[in-house]
Amino acid sequence: MPAAADQAYVTLATTDSYCMGALVVGQCLRRHGTTRHTVVMVSPNVSRQARAALGQVFDHVLVVDVLDSGDWAHLYWLGRPELGVTFTKIHCWTLTQYRKCVFLDADILVLCNVDELFEREELSAAPDPGWPDCFNSGVFVFRPSLDTHARLLEHARYHGSFDGGDQGLLNTFFSDWAVKDIKKHLPFVYNLSANTMYTYLPAYQQYGHNAKIVHFVGLVKPWNLCSASQTSLPINSQLEEFVYQCPSQQQSPGCGERPKGTEDRALLIDDFTEPLLREVTLGTDQRPDPPRQLRETHTKPEDVSTVKDGGAKHNAPGPIEEHEPERRWLWEEGHIDYLGKDSFDNIQKKLDRFLD
Numbered sequence: 001m002p003a004a005a006d007q008a009y010v011t012l013a014t015t016d017s018y019c020m021g022a023l024v025v026g027q028c029l030r031r032h033g034t035t036r037h038t039v040v041m042v043s044p045n046v047s048r049q050a051r052a053a054l055g056q057v058f059d060h061v062l063v064v065d066v067l068d069s070g071d072w073a074h075l076y077w078l079g080r081p082e083l084g085v086t087f088t089k090i091h092c093w094t095l096t097q098y099r100k101c102v103f104l105d106a107d108i109l110v111l112c113n114v115d116e117l118f119e120r121e122e123l124s125a126a127p128d129p130g131w132p133d134c135f136n137s138g139v140f141v142f143r144p145s146l147d148t149h150a151r152l153l154e155h156a157r158y159h160g161s162f163d164g165g166d167q168g169l170l171n172t173f174f175s176d177w178a179v180k181d182i183k184k185h186l187p188f189v190y191n192l193s194a195n196t197m198y199t200y201l202p203a204y205q206q207y208g209h210n211a212k213i214v215h216f217v218g219l220v221k222p223w224n225l226c227s228a229s230q231t232s233l234p235i236n237s238q239l240e241e242f243v244y245q246c247p248s249q250q251q252s253p254g255c256g257e258r259p260k261g262t263e264d265r266a267l268l269i270d271d272f273t274e275p276l277l278r279e280v281t282l283g284t285d286q287r288p289d290p291p292r293q294l295r296e297t298h299t300k301p302e303d304v305s306t307v308k309d310g311g312a313k314h315n316a317p318g319p320i321e322e323h324e325p326e327r328r329w330l331w332e333e334g335h336i337d338y339l340g341k342d343s344f345d346n347i348q349k350k351l352d353r354f355l356d
């Protein structure tokens, strides 16, 4: 029985596809030795197989009704028409068997034990990189309460959401977050957006090694690409495979314990990856090996700064150093080559090489 059974991590999946991300969230938390309960909320349409898989990783699999903003106009401006269902997140406030919870999106990778988040108060969250006076609702600390739940629903009914998703709603509900209490501002390392991080490269180089949670914000999720284009397995089989491949629970070093020397690496993604990343991509054995030069070339910062090549050659052979600026630009734009040079196998190899 966990030491703090009145506290829990909560995530959400309304499709079998998001269940794959949720499985990784649950597995990460266990692997890093959380002492808190883990809960995944699923909608009724989630398959029996997916629920069974989640049941092997989470303490509770809770079925909740889908809540959809149906606000197509605002979602259009966000460019994400599918995110109306993120209103379902609000149901996390009904988990009143817990005194305090941490919500985590299903597209999150927890890199170390983050149980210290439970020392924070409602509503604690990290700034959204797109508009830092808003918080990003992918990671937040809250106190379950039926009263808050009812007021959130009321707020949704009368005010809607300025982005059509839960983030717009929660930001206008907890509207003093930006100015009232700095203790409710989680450090950015608790919600590091994977596809916007290059926009402030010097800060990344200074602080990136402290990353604790990475968030794959945006339309394309790591598991989408792998499931859609890499394997023909139906999603339920992938889920089963995933669970059977999960290694037994094991502790990883804390985030602050990484070896020194990260400053001599230019590839941002290296800094917050670990063996667990392989679990995000299903069927790694089916993936072709990356080109030899990508596997074996070590990137040096001076190489990056001298390269002038801006052409679309990221799949062309040649030393990886020649293509770093373009690669960085592609990451910034959200075009992450999960199956090619940014594959987790590649990342893993780089990490292994670095640790050696």
Ligand SMILES: O=c1ccn([C@@H]2O[C@H](COP(=O)(O)OP(=O)(O)O[C@H]3O[C@H](CO)[C@@H](O)[C@H](O)[C@H]3O)[C@@H](O)[C@H]2O)c(=O)[nH]1
Pocket (backbone or CB within 6 Å): 011, 012, 013, 014, 015, 018, 082, 083, 085, 086, 089, 104, 105, 106, 107, 136, 137, 138, 139, 163, 164, 165, 166, 167, 168, 216, 217, 218, 219
């Ligand atoms: O069809 C869906 C879509 C989303 N989710 C859940 O809702 C979360 C949010 O959706 P996601 O695709 O992760 O959104 P982001 O790309 O992270 O976009 C931003 O905008 C969303 C809408 O406001 C917020 O929920 C996010 O926290 C915020 O980071 C997911 O992680 C899942 O837990 C589902 O279960 N099914």
Ligand SMILES: [Mn+2]
Pocket (backbone or CB within 6 Å): 105, 106, 107, 138, 215, 216, 217, 218
């Ligand atoms: Mn997300």
